[in-house]
Amino acid sequence: MPRSDPQGLRELLGPSASLCRRSIGGEQGVALPPLIDHHVHLHLIDERELTAGGIAGVLDLGGDPAALARRSPDGMPRIAYAGAFLTADGGYPSGRGWAPDAIVRAVTDPSLHPGVAGGAATAVDEQAGFGASVIKISLNTAAGPVLEGAFLAAVIACARERGLPVVAHVEGDAMTEASLEAGVDVLAHTPFTERLSAALVQRAVATQTWISTLTIHDGVSAQNAEANLAAFASAGGRVLYGTDLGNGERGVGVLVDEVSALDRAGVRGAALVGALTDTSFVGTPSGVSTFIPGPPPASLGEIAAWLGGATVVPSEELVHDDI
Template sequence: MRSVRRALTGESGTMLPAFVDHHVHLHLVDSSDLPRRGIAAVVDLGGDPVTLARRPDGLPHVAYAGAFLTVPGGYPAGRPWAPESIVRVVTGSSRHPGVDGGARTAVDAQADAGASVIKVALHADAGPVPDDDTLAAIVESARERGIAVVAHAQGDGQVERAIDAGVSALAHAPFDAPLSRRVISRAVAAGQAWISTLDIHRGEARRLAIANVRAFAARGGRVLYGTDLGNGPLPVGLNRRELLALHEAGVRGDALVATLTDPWPGSTATDAVSTFIAGPTPTDPDDVPTWLSRGTVVPTEELTRVD
């Protein structure tokens, strides 16, 4: 964080690293306004790998998982928002390349299309989920390709299964039940990251998600800013409500900035762009989320340090 002046406008303000939304669905939104509204890079966690691989270079910078890996009848197959191209059905736990329906074949298809992370659906409240052997095969196959695995973990015992299997990140901070201190400590010890997506929830789910994040962050857990953009009426760009919810969960100040600038899974935009926030920095810590929400993406070369 440094004080700068922007050459194009003459404004004084603060320069920060480029901000990342770690959970979006680009096929459901128009992403062209994201840089103007503060987001330089995104992680698409469920899209057509062919379309994503063909996306032209530019802002926002895009890393992606490709299709959801699920089982027959599993989430999100059949949802109106989930065309067939974003769903890959895994029918067996084979770790051998080229086996039709095998876990390794499904992982390879996403990796060969340029995926930076593999997403597996562990949504037991919405249908069948991969069994332990299939989940282990997905994680092992991804690891052999040098790629992390992120899971949509929802339903009884699914967070624990994700931890046991070595899943690197959760696509949503757990929101359907309070997690025990033991489970949260295990997630932290395993180095698991949680993508926030707090603003998609209301009522009890929101309360539980914030409480789980608070406990996770307090034990040193790695929290990533992510909105699930495309899921309902969310703002395109920096989401002030998401930032306020993270602040409420105890992720504040420098820790809040870290959720926005974390490179997971290698998605940060180049140093050629930075986040610029015009005006003075806030003196009240409670004003930081709103201040951060005013960021915009600018070429780094436009910013001159002010000592």
């Protein structure tokens, strides 16, 4: 794509894309808004590598709320978080080697009154008090008991009262439907246990956002996740880029395999950039932009690999050529 065609660039990547050059050295490339990974676990990765790899903001979906609250709000990457997993007594991820006690809270009482030991309101208020932007719950029947009935309803009601969206780890037969019945706002993973019916996908499109995390799976789970996300995206569902960084040995930054999986599922071009730059849960990282050196992609099929060259730079360092 010629550098003289900014309109064509924006048709391919969306209205936020801009041809630019760096003020020091004159390197040419493309500027995008800051990129965000909507599912990470900071206690399991070296976050210092994120910005060099193109990620300016993250949503931590399971960590020690006290440790997360001690982080500077002006640091880089910008961090939003859920705090601890809220789960049933003995439920996932209790007892996992990667999940110390500090990142798990068992809800053993459906009390809506603050201060009750093990109570729903107590657990939600603790995360909110430490600055959580969302509340994370576990609905994983494959790994133990789950919050259900009055317990699940109480957690969601408390989160609603405090203006906090509810994100769920959903795993196990019928758990996606259970999340919809309960009023869960966001799925931390694209459903992967089962292939969802068209009717269930349509219900999800109306009320939920899905975070991708497609490449943590293999085999049937990977096939289910890609098929479900393709159906969800095709029906107009809101999709966010997320990797579950910390799960397995992978690079830190923009993961081309995750971006490519989103592209295969039909989240392409401007929609793909939108999934990477949505600020609803993390906010906008201030003072920085994404810079991808070299010529822009010439077709939809080139975008995923091209995004792998992203890095985070100060916005003031970029001179925009096409505005």
